[in-house]
Amino acid sequence: MAYAALVSLAQIIDQIIHHNDQYSTFLHSKQQIKCLHDHIIFLQAFLEDFPEKLTNSLEGRIRDTTYEAENIIEYFISEHVRSEYDLKKPCAELKKSLKEMDSITEEVMEIKNSVRSGDVQLISDFSNASSSPRLALAPTVKDIMVGFDDDLMAIKTRLCGESSKLEVVPIFGMGGIGKTTLARNAFEDPLIVEHFQIRAWVTVSQDYTAQAILSGLQVSIEAFHEKHEQRNGSMEEYVYRSLKGRRYLIVMDDMWSTEAWDDVMRVLPNDHNGSRIMLTTRLSNVAVYADSSSPVHEMQFMDANQSWNLLRQKVFKQEQCPRELEDIGRMIARSRRGLPLAIVVIAGLLSTGSKSRASWKNIAKNGSLAVSTHDEHFAKILSLSYIHLPHHLRPCFLYMGGFPEDYQIRVSKLVKLWAVEGFLKPSGSKNCEETAEEYLKDLVKRSLVLVTKRKSNGRIKSCSLHDLLRDMCIKTAQEEKFLQVMNRYVDNILLKSIKKQRRLSIHYVDFFTTIHRSGTVRTMMYFLQDLSSPSFIKGFRLLRILDLVNIFFRYFPTEVLKLHQLRYLALDCDTMIPPSISNLQNLQTLIIHSKRISRSIHHTICLPFEIWKMTQLRHLISFRFFALPNLLGPTSALENLQTLSVVTIFKCTIGVLKMIPNLKKLGICIYSSGFNWENYHLDNLVHLHQLEKFKLVIRGGVYPQNLNLAFPTTLKKLTLDCSLLPYEDMAVFGDLPNLEVLKLRNYACRGPKWETNEGQFPRLKFLLIKDSDLQHWITESSHFPSLQCLVLRSCNKLRKIPDDIGEIPTLELIEVDDQNISLVESAKRIKEEQQSWGNDYLQVRIKNRH
Known part of the structure; x- marks a missing residue:
């Protein structure tokens, strides 16, 4: 992890060198700082040019010395903020680190000269092949099963067999042999989708709990089927009611114990209607235990x-x-x-x-x-x-080992974490988040990261690691002093190891009763839901990242306000943010969850006026609603702010928009019963010249009759939720030259007829219409020249999809729900017609809403 350490320290020193006014206390060490910077840039370039030429011991020296120098500088900055600093000690320590860096640079220079003179063999084709960064994204295609056609046919036959009794289909084999891939292909096969009224998938894993399995089943049922039972009573009752009377398919993936089967079996009804349970496991006793009369499908190695x-x-x-x-x-x-x-x-x-x-x-x-x-x-x-990963990808890959087993890692969160960690090196016009996404694409292309879900525009929405890859990440990250996963009791040996780590991922509740202070830890992610007191935070003064989103705080934990180096803060609380939040002048990402409070306009997180003084902010996100304060006095523009969502009581006046000129993503909620919507000045959005994503939610039951909207030409994604815009006003969207995704939800548009015109929606790839009173849709294929995916849900009055939709050459998928038989038949007819013309690429997906 020498490279990651060098990039991180280089960014800190760049800040010091280019912001003399903010870091004036370093003037006494200016020469040392610049000399250290020269060493870092040299070593960084060497690792990029000759990635295989350092021994493990020398790379370890570079990493440890860089970490030590970073500790000294950041501790000095922290003490300066607290007005508790003494120049003599840090200067002396920095001088010692600089001396060690001199020695390292001389040794590396000798290696470099030897390579150039030919004394050391130049990098082989093998090294070049595996270490050169290739950031191109592989084509987005569905994985095809190779070599398992007979397995898939056998599983489908058993799933769709004539037996009416509830049957178990166990798939058994060693790790990595393709059990989950086989189960997934069967689960998503069109024949299986059509055969079963309801399907659900849950991954069990080793660290399972019965509650987690039931929760997974509940989430899966809701994800695959929009119309589901009301959440009344316990999760057991919910799952049972959802499945009762329906032919269902449940997949229990990666089972490790018979107890897991016992915990779940009692909530699965047996109505003798041909329901099936498919499970995958590495353990033969688990495969046999579920149903001793059911043959085990054992996966074989490929020939x-x-x-x-x-x-x-x-x-x-x-x-x-x-x-x-x-x-x-x-x-x-x-x-x-x-x-x-x-x-x-x-x-x-x-x-x-x-x-x-x-x-x-x-x-x-x-x-x-x-x-x-x-x-x-x-x-x-x-x-x-x-x-053979390039040095710049190694920290990104190891970082993912910090997430729990089978965890669905949201890419939007992952790239924000990578961006503030300091080990990314942006190049060209790309910012840190864009660079992070490119790195992730490269890891996916190398088959080290699994894509679990994609966005409507084809970009990766969530990802995960195979458990074997994760095990390797955890082991390597600990050896590299990069990251420690805390999933057991902290003994003396582990405690000694922790004190050398830069990042901690907490999966075990006993951790904070054992360790209370560390000067090396920069990142702390907490994945449990139990914490007696946040007082432990005070012992980790140099934290950059604090993710406590799984812990509910009734009051804002003021202890975090002492962490002056904090760049990323994620919390779950339901109270106002204190004005002293502005103490965190390095904060780039602030995320507030409120999972225990309903998503109601009446439960709004109030931000203080001081939020306008936090000029480093890049992402301000609430999973409920934010209320931004009015501009009451002089302040600086938040020029770095890219994301603001979801914000309410937010008026888009010219003055406010000038304070957030580089916003890329904006989510607004208007509560029409309590406010005059015309005062929101939504036509001023056209002045946000960097805006790419916009979401508008209108609540309250009283909706505007003539919503005045105007958008910048940069807009790529637009979501309207309950705005009731007349279809004849859709030209405001159709004329956007870069719009790729349009989602119209909850009667976003009203009226019986929608007629499009030539030249509209030139780049639109994804169109969703959900809950609409639309009856007649008049269009031509040339009106949507780039459309790839059309989704129509709960469009109960629409009887036909325009035939010309099938003529769109780029169209890959039409998705409708099974509640509107006319639309189902219309979609099938379009597909059959296209097949008759030799177009086998168009797919039709029928969603089961039961």
Whole structure:
């Protein structure tokens, strides 16, 4: 983690050098600071140019020395803010670190000169292949099962069998063999979707609780089926009522104990209607325990041809494999011993490197070490994949090990965390968040990160790590002093290790009774829901990131206001934010959850006027509602603010918008019963020249008759929730040249007819209309020239999808719900017509609303 440490310290020193007025106390050490900066830039460039030329011990020295220098500087800054500093001690300590950095630089310079003179062999094709950053995103296509056609057919046959009794279909095999992939393909197969009235998926894992499984079933039922039971009574009752009387398919993925089955079986009704339960497990006793009379479907390893076909598809997609690579490729595939996940991982390494025979020979040589068990063999492959990650991607990958097993990591959160960590190095015109998203795409392309959900525009919405990859992340991150996962009691050995770590991920409640202070920890993420007191925070004065979003605070924890280095703060509280929040002048992201309070306009988080003085803010987010204060006096513009959502009692006056000129994402809620909506001046949004995403929610039962809207040409995504805009006014959206996503929810538009015009919606890719009284839709294919996905939900009066919609050459999916039979038939008819013309790309999805 030397590279990550160097990038982080370089950013801090840049701030000091370019903001002399703010860091005037460093004038006494100005020469030392500049000298240290020169060393850091040199070492950073060396790692970028010669990533394989440092020994582990030398890289460890760079990391530790950089961390020590960063500790000194940040502690000095912290003490200066508190007016408790003494110049002599930090200057002396910094001088010691600088001396060690001199020694390291001399040693690295010798290595660099040796490389240039030829005394050290230049970087091999293998190194170049795996360490050069390739940020292009792989094509967005659905994974196709390779080599498991017979398995899929067997599972589908059992799921749709004639037996009316409740049956269990266990899928058994070792980790990485494809159990979940097989289950997922069966679960999403159109035949299965049509056969079952309700489907739900829950991942169990080792650290399961009965409550977590039931909660997962509840969330899955709601996610897959919009019309569901009311949340009355317990979760057990909810799940039972949702399934009762319906033919259902439940998938219990990654089961590790028979107790998990016992805990769930009692809430699954048996109505003798052909319902099925599919489970995946690595343990044969669990597979047999669920239903001893039900045959276990045991996954087999791939044979040589299947392994090669999977490798070839992952590396070359639709292209042909060069003839000179086929024999070495077959050897690489064969060496993975038929384990699909291992093949996918090595394919990720091959696909991002040089497709030359010499490069592939190097990979075959380094990746085919003799091992005694499949687990060890797979661990070798994972280690190889990590070792050959570019230095800039390593901290991003290890960071993901801090999230719990099977955790659905929201990309919007992940990129914000990476952005404030300090280990990203933005390039060109991209900001930190955009750079983070590019890094994530690269990790996905290398098959190290799994995409679990995509947004309507195709971008990644959530992701996760396979548990084996996560295990490797946790082990490596601890060894690198990068991150420590706290999931057990803190003994003396672990306590000693913690004091050297930069980041802590807390999964065990006993942690804060054991350790109360650390000068090295910069990040603390807490994934439990129990905390007796926030007083522990005072012991971690140099924190940059504090994520306590899983802990409910009735009152704002004032202890956080002492953390002057804080850049990211996420809390769950239901009270006003104190004016002293402005003490956190380095804060870039403020996220306030309020999970225990209903999303009502009457439950609004009130921000103080001082929020306008926090010039470093980039993201101000509430998962309920914010109330921004009026501008009462002179203040600075929040020029860095990119996200403001969801805000209410917010009037878009020219004066206010000038204070947030670079906003990219804005969410506004108007409560029409209590306010005059015309005073919101929504036509002034046109002056936000960086705005890309806008969401408008109107609540209160009294809606505007003539909503005056105007948007900048930069807008890419627009969501309207209950605005009742006449369809004849839709031109205000159709004329937006860059609009890609349009979501019209809850009668966002009104009227029986919508007629579009030529030249509108030139770049629109995704259109959602949900809850609408629309009856007649008149359009032509040329009116939506870029449309890829059309979703119509609860459009009960619309009897037909315009035939011309099927003529749109870019259209890939039409989705309708099963409540409107006319629309279902219309969608099927469009698909059949397109198939008759040879268009097999258009898919029709029928959503079950029961």
